[in-house]
Amino acid sequence: MDKSVNDWKKIFIDTPDMWPKMTHVNLEDAHKDVRGSIQSLVNTPMKNISLITSVKGSVRSNHYHKTDWHYMYMISGSADYYSRPLDSKENPIVKRWIKDEIIFTPPLMVHTTVFLEDSTFLAISRNSRDQESYEEDVVRVQLIDPRTIKL
Numbered sequence: 001m002d003k004s005v006n007d008w009k010k011i012f013i014d015t016p017d018m019w020p021k022m023t024h025v026n027l028e029d030a031h032k033d034v035r036g037s038i039q040s041l042v043n044t045p046m047k048n049i050s051l052i053t054s055v056k057g058s059v060r061s062n063h064y065h066k067t068d069w070h071y072m073y074m075i076s077g078s079a080d081y082y083s084r085p086l087d088s089k090e091n092p093i094v095k096r097w098i099k100d101e102i103i104f105t106p107p108l109m110v111h112t113t114v115f116l117e118d119s120t121f122l123a124i125s126r127n128s129r130d131q132e133s134y135e136e137d138v139v140r141v142q143l144i145d146p147r148t149i150k151l
Contacts, residue, residue, distance in 0.1 A: 014045045016106070069106045070104075070106060074102075075099070082094050
């Protein structure tokens, strides 16, 4: 069987039992010595790490992923992270997300992020993040109306 070079994008190398059970993820203890420290952020199989910047007042996400999950590590700035399971009609849970914290979003979790200040974060994802793969997996919804945001 002839395999396409892009077949790796469709292979999952993790299982749900490897995922965090909560939105906020506790960081492992850093390794420290006289040279400095090494902080592990994510120790699970993944396919993409993206550096993302967001300006104060911007709204990102307002979607869910069919199969993808992502960890997000705030390098600088802060945001409010809204989430609820796809099958829920409840109001979303809102968590303040600040520098040096990690947020985890599993598949089928509707989520939105509202940036409270200019921010930079890492998105660490299960799936490839080329535009075609991303668009195939994401479903856009309006959990938060950007016009109603008050900072």
